[in-house]
Amino acid sequence: MNNLVQQTVATVKDGVDEWTEIDRRLMRRALVLAAKGVGQVSPGPLVGCVIAGADGEVFGEGFYVYEQLKHAETYALEQAGARAKGATAYVSLEPHAHHGRTPPCTDALIKAGVSRVIAPSEDPNPKVSGQGFVHLRSTGVKVSVGLLARDAEKLNEKYLHFMRTQRPFVHLKLATSLDGKIATRTGDSRWITGAESRQRAHELRYEYDAILIGAGTALVDDPLLTDRSGKLRRRALVRVVLDETLKISSESNLVRTANEAPVLVFTGDAAATAITDLESRGVEVVRDAANGRDFHLIFEELGRRSIQSVLVEGGASVAGKLLETGLVNKVSFFIAPLIIGGGAAPTAVGGNGAERLVDALELQDVEITQRGRDLEVTGYLRSRNER
Numbered sequence: 001m002n003n004l005v006q007q008t009v010a011t012v013k014d015g016v017d018e019w020t021e022i023d024r025r026l027m028r029r030a031l032v033l034a035a036k037g038v039g040q041v042s043p044g045p046l047v048g049c050v051i052a053g054a055d056g057e058v059f060g061e062g063f064y065v066y067e068q069l070k071h072a073e074t075y076a077l078e079q080a081g082a083r084a085k086g087a088t089a090y091v092s093l094e095p096h097a098h099h100g101r102t103p104p105c106t107d108a109l110i111k112a113g114v115s116r117v118i119a120p121s122e123d124p125n126p127k128v129s130g131q132g133f134v135h136l137r138s139t140g141v142k143v144s145v146g147l148l149a150r151d152a153e154k155l156n157e158k159y160l161h162f163m164r165t166q167r168p169f170v171h172l173k174l175a176t177s178l179d180g181k182i183a184t185r186t187g188d189s190r191w192i193t194g195a196e197s198r199q200r201a202h203e204l205r206y207e208y209d210a211i212l213i214g215a216g217t218a219l220v221d222d223p224l225l226t227d228r229s230g231k232l233r234r235r236a237l238v239r240v241v242l243d244e245t246l247k248i249s250s251e252s253n254l255v256r257t258a259n260e261a262p263v264l265v266f267t268g269d270a271a272a273t274a275i276t277d278l279e280s281r282g283v284e285v286v287r288d289a290a291n292g293r294d295f296h297l298i299f300e301e302l303g304r305r306s307i308q309s310v311l312v313e314g315g316a317s318v319a320g321k322l323l324e325t326g327l328v329n330k331v332s333f334f335i336a337p338l339i340i341g342g343g344a345a346p347t348a349v350g351g352n353g354a355e356r357l358v359d360a361l362e363l364q365d366v367e368i369t370q371r372g373r374d375l376e377v378t379g380y381l382r383s384r385n386e387r
């Protein structure tokens with residue numbers, strides 16, 4: 001084990017017995033502050049910071065927004081002023097010790113005389129990872145790591161997954177009837193779920209860097225796939241279509257609006273004229289050796305474009321194939337109290353499916369929320385070796 005790793009492992013144990021109710025309350029506050037940056041931080045992490053005295057009195061607060069070029073710690077330290085000396089900093093992610101777009105936050109904390117830093121976890125970004133804590137400790141600042149780690153992990157799940165894998169965090173979202181259908185036998189699919197579920201779907205779009213569908217959905221539904229949450233977002237939502245044979249119409253809503261919001265089409269051996277036509281309308285066409293069908297390659301390519309998170313909105317073929325790859329992190333089903341029926345009406349998930357019940361995919365950390373007359377069931381895919 002090298003020195004850095006040894007010191008990092010030690011930090012996880014450090015603070016376990018030291019946290020008080022005040023610590024928990026203020027770290028919760030730092031997480032609430034961090035969440036204010038949703039939609040405004042990608043490709044950075046959500047970060048919140050509280051500077052407080054030993055009795056829990058708050059001297060300063062801040063959260064990170066990419067465009068403002070100031071980190072959460074800087075805002076909180078500015079507010080705290082001289083009172084930061086001897087105070088505790090509650091930071092929702094390890095402060096960075098390197099020169100990036102901003103000077104190191106560890107320098108600012110040390111210079112202000114903060115005596116203790118509490119954080120839930122390390123930042124897996126290789127430029128930061130553990131070095132922030134090492135720097136703080138090297139100057140005598142007490143560092144405790146691990147407080148509310150699960151909550152902090154969930155809050156930054158997209159960024160943390162991307163930093164660990166260089167692939168986007170993948171969230172599969174589907175709207176179904178009670179009997180698991182995503183359309184009628186004639187292809188009528190608008191709308192299975194009610195207004196509240198659809199509003200929630202736009203809020204989900206707001207949280208993601210890209211949205212992905214298959215060519216089938218592009219043809220049948222002719223969707224716009226824009227973020228209509230009404231909230232200001234930092235990066236445009238990239239609309240991704242998997243279309244091996246370039247079936248997408250140049251008159252489709254996606255292509256018509258390609259100059260307003262980016263459209264990326266993954267294709268295979270499609271005709272050069274069809275590619276040129278789409279490109280002339282502002283669509284970016286990615287041709288790859290796997291004919292735009294291999295999810296590992298597709299997500300690697302999106303990762304290279306610094307797309308940290310993808311919301312997959314179907315349909316059944318894409319959902320089925322994608323679930324088989326094991327690349328899905330999170331799943332949301334919006335279930336409407338409708339019974340569509342009919343053997344020919346498509347169900348939500350295609351592909352081969354499970355042979356036996358023990359092979360069925362299982363969700364964990366499931367949350368069930370009423371959305372008007374519908375239910376939203378959201379959870380994380382349990383990996384096979386956790387079962």
Ligand SMILES: NC(=O)c1ccc[n+]([C@@H]2O[C@H](COP(=O)([O-])OP(=O)(O)OC[C@H]3O[C@@H](n4cnc5c(N)ncnc54)[C@H](OP(=O)(O)O)[C@@H]3O)[C@@H](O)[C@H]2O)c1
Pocket residue numbers: 173174175176181182183187188189192213214215216217218220221242243244245246247292293294295313314315316317318319321322346350
């Ligand atoms: N209720 C919902 O939540 C929801 C959401 C979306 C869609 N829908 C409904 O679903 C229906 C469309 O379903 P669908 O299965 O035809 O649509 P789809 O999954 O969106 O598209 C399937 C097509 O995507 C292309 N594709 C490219 N890479 C693929 C890969 N790795 N795996 C699978 N397909 C890949 C294939 O076309 P190429 O072979 O030409 O590349 C395939 O035919 C529509 O009726 C729509 O309304 C419902």
